[in-house]
Amino acid sequence: MPTLFKKPREIRNYLRSVKCEGKTIGFVPTMGYLHDGHRKLIRDSKVDNHMTVVSIYVNPLQFGEGEDFQSYPRDLDRDISICEEEGVDVVFAPGDEDMYAEMPSLRVEIPGLTDILEGSFRPGHFNGVCIVLLKFFSILQPDRAYFGEKDYQQLKVVQRLVKDLSLPVEIVPVPTVRDHDGLALSSRNTYLTAEERESALSLYRSFLLAEKFFKEGQRNSELLRETIRNFILQHPHVNGIDYVEIRDENLMPVEEVKEGDRILLAVRIGKTRLIDNWRLGNEEL
């Protein structure tokens, strides 16, 4: 069984003594309802570090009004079982009263990065992400922290946060884990009906289509984006596309697409908002 902590002060003291024994700490921040994507993060951490800490906390500060904070799936017992299966050493599952005894009035932004894409559709989202991560980093003092490329913009925000504040933690990106049919794993997939899930596959398939055109020589960003949009919109239950963008690896806009650029999109299927992204020039295909 992993050791379960709920109190920041207790886990801080515990990990401080662990670090003084010369052990490295790998940190996997999650909002729980763990899936195989989380398992991959945990496995990578276990390879790199002496000790792996998983946080399970649905952070209210990164949800906007009208978003799914209340309905976000939660099952701590199941999560702890999965952590046990994966050999996680420590689970940190604080309550809101531990993390936000008082709501922070401080705000963090990275102009040009937290206000684009997800940030423009979810104002305040990355502020919440940055603040909870600064708290976790401060409480846990990990040597490495693991982030899925599924949330590509989040990864970029965290890398910039760590660099700009000289935080002593290495951010390790982990490739997106997809289901057998290509759907990117996400705790929010549980919201989808079977029919909606079928339509959600259009995200992955639109990437394959764009990748095919790219390999055939298509370099026009606008044209590739239109192809993706049109393909996705053909599917039932698609309630709207928040954005389909192609950006360079630092999320700067591109006109002429090149290998390594990313397609990023957010699509509403039924009542569920899904995000996904794809690196063009994917060698696995």
Next chain:
Amino acid sequence: MPTLFKKPREIRNYLRSVKCEGKTIGFVPTMGYLHDGHRKLIRDSKVDNHMTVVSIYVNPLQFGEGEDFQSYPRDLDRDISICEEEGVDVVFAPGDEDMYAEMPSLRVEIPGLTDILEGSFRPGHFNGVCIVLLKFFSILQPDRAYFGEKDYQQLKVVQRLVKDLSLPVEIVPVPTVRDHDGLALSSRNTYLTAEERESALSLYRSFLLAEKFFKEGQRNSELLRETIRNFILQHPHVNGIDYVEIRDENLMPVEEVKEGDRILLAVRIGKTRLIDNWRLGNEEL
């Protein structure tokens, strides 16, 4: 002699091993050109902690355009001598290339706190203060950090920063140190000519005047502020008053003044901008 470090990585590793020996670290952040106010911070730290670290770094990020970053007084050898006299264990004097290999694009603000008073006259100032302190805290991992009440708003910003991000450092406020004639010590006092220095005493004397009226029963904030403004403006070389405010201890505006409220002001004397503040109901008088 204190041990001198210039490289963040080296001092981080050194202090990490110190902490693992169970020793506590007190941190005194300074921009150098040390005076008796700094000595007081150092002495307080030495009483509370096993080891005292003084940083000496003129942080470019907290200066605005047209401010005195270039002319700010610097004398590292003299500062190190003072640190030696005071028994400082470690001096951290990084270069700009160590602190800002790349300029941060991240921005920190605390609405209602970083955008008032100094923040409204020095836009970006507290962003620079917060970022450099987050870097220092991350590099040094101090148990306690010492801040003079002379920069009262800065103290409040730092306390909020630490609380909102759950940083494991105790912020220790240290009362303002004044010269024999009442002038609050500041490295910027070196800018003043003898005549200007005489006029600068009007800041302290205006506090004494307000304190006298307060003790006599005057509770009207607007009236006390007018008294202070008029008194200061009578003096030669006074080039303008940026603000005279009376706030509660959390810097919220007050109409009816009570004990513990603070007078805060910023005054330009010749080319020098001075700030000072005063706690009403001062028991020493």
